[in-house]
Amino acid sequence: MSPTIRPRRLRQSAPMRRLMAETRIHPAQLVLPMFVAEGLSEPRPIGSMPGQVQHTLDSAAQEVERAIEAGVGGIMLFGVPQEKDAVGSGATDPDGILNRATAFLAERFGDATVVQTDLCLDEFTDHGHCGVLAADGSVDNDATLERYAAMAIAQAEAGSQILGLSGMMDGQVERVRAALDEAGHVDTAILAYSAKYATALYGPFREAVDSSLTGDRKTYQQDPANRREGLREALLDIAEGADIVMVKPASLYLDVLADVAAASDVPVWAYQVSGEYAMVEAAAANGWIDRDRMIAESLTSIVRAGADVVLTYWAIEQAQLLGTMGLGSMGGRS
Numbered sequence: 133m134s135p136t137i138r139p140r141r142l143r144q145s146a147p148m149r150r151l152m153a154e155t156r157i158h159p160a161q162l163v164l165p166m167f168v169a170e171g172l173s174e175p176r177p178i179g180s181m182p183g184q185v186q187h188t189l190d191s192a193a194q195e196v197e198r199a200i201e202a203g204v205g206g207i208m209l210f211g212v213p214q215e216k217d218a219v220g221s222g223a224t225d226p227d228g229i230l231n232r233a234t235a236f237l238a239e240r241f242g243d244a245t246v247v248q249t250d251l252c253l254d255e256f257t258d259h260g261h262c263g264v265l266a267a268d269g270s271v272d273n274d275a276t277l278e279r280y281a282a283m284a285i286a287q288a289e290a291g292s293q294i295l296g297l298s299g300m301m302d303g304q305v306e307r308v309r310a311a312l313d314e315a316g317h318v319d320t321a322i323l324a325y326s327a328k329y330a331t332a333l334y335g336p337f338r339e340a341v342d343s344s345l346t347g348d349r350k351t352y353q354q355d356p357a358n359r360r361e362g363l364r365e366a367l368l369d370i371a372e373g374a375d376i377v378m379v380k381p382a383s384l385y386l387d388v389l390a391d392v393a394a395a396s397d398v399p400v401w402a403y404q405v406s407g408e409y410a411m412v413e414a415a416a417a418n419g420w421i422d423r424d425r426m427i428a429e430s431l432t433s434i435v436r437a438g439a440d441v442v443l444t445y446w447a448i449e450q451a452q453l454l455g456t457m458g459l460g461s462m463g464g465r466s
């Protein structure tokens with residue numbers, strides 16, 4: 133017997149598939165994470181992330197120009213300081229590399245794009261943890277909140293428009309919101325890295341920021357086994373006043389992303405992290421995988437699962453590609 137219902141009708145040609153695509157990506161949905169390092173005279177390639185570099189201020193400015201030109205939605209800045217100490221002083225110093233880079237780029241490009249900053253201490257502490265340590269060596273949640281509050285004010289004063297709270301301390305959104313409001317920065321938005329998992333996928337990033345960490349972050353980042361807890365973290369952050377919530381990493385956590393997207397009344401973002409990038413680049417460099425299809429499929433899947441915006445190291449390239457193919461045709465390409 134021949135079927136009367138034939139889903140294949142809608143897949144029969146490239147134009148038909150393009151018309152039927154349920155998921156489309158626009159360049160403005162892509163945010164570019166960038167590393168700006170202190171004391172460099174020229175950009176330094178990051179070995180674990182082929183194609184990515186630690187920027188000087190000048191090369192960062194050129195990269196932001198390219199991002200704007202390509203239609204990328206915004207940039208997320210990370211600082212790589214030369215000096216580190218136990219409390220991460222460089223994070224709150226207006227002359228610290230992240231605050232300097234933010235001021236430099238926000239002043240030039242703040243009207244043309246959204247300049248965002250990573251708000252976390254790990255790049256600035258000599259022990260590499262995301263917070264300050266108690267006498268017994270554990271990460272002291274409440275003492276860290278005070279550092280985050282100061283860091284938030286420094287970043288807002290430098291001109292960051294969205295602060296990316298990535299440290300996974302309890303109460304960080306509420307504390308930072310209060311600090312910003314008290315200082316008059318009522319329009320500075322908070323992006324909460326709400327469901328952030330203790331994953332092996334951050335490995336390449338540790339090289340990108342010259343991380344000093346020797347242990348792990350399992351007492352503050354989430355256990356990869358926990359799905360319900362990811363939603364709980366996101367709902368808590370929304371209750372604390374987060375303007376945007378995020379799930380990170382993206383690809384291995386699409387279930388959590390879908391849960392958060394279904395429940396959230398604020399925008400939901402996802403971070404396609406360094407390991408997701410490195411795995412594809414490495415396999416592609418060996419000729420083991422079709423790089424372009426893999427990138428398109430990964431981004432499509434993240435958006436399909438519910439992300440409104442994706443932080444991705446491929447942001448410029450993908451935005452350029454989408455621009456040349458006609459906006460929103462990625463769904464037809466994968």
Ligand code: PBG
Nearest residue numbers: 252254298333334337405406407
């Ligand atoms: C914390 C932070 C990390 C990443 C973004 N913000 C590292 C970590 O939590 O260990 C990882 C991003 C990536 O892997 O691409 N400052």
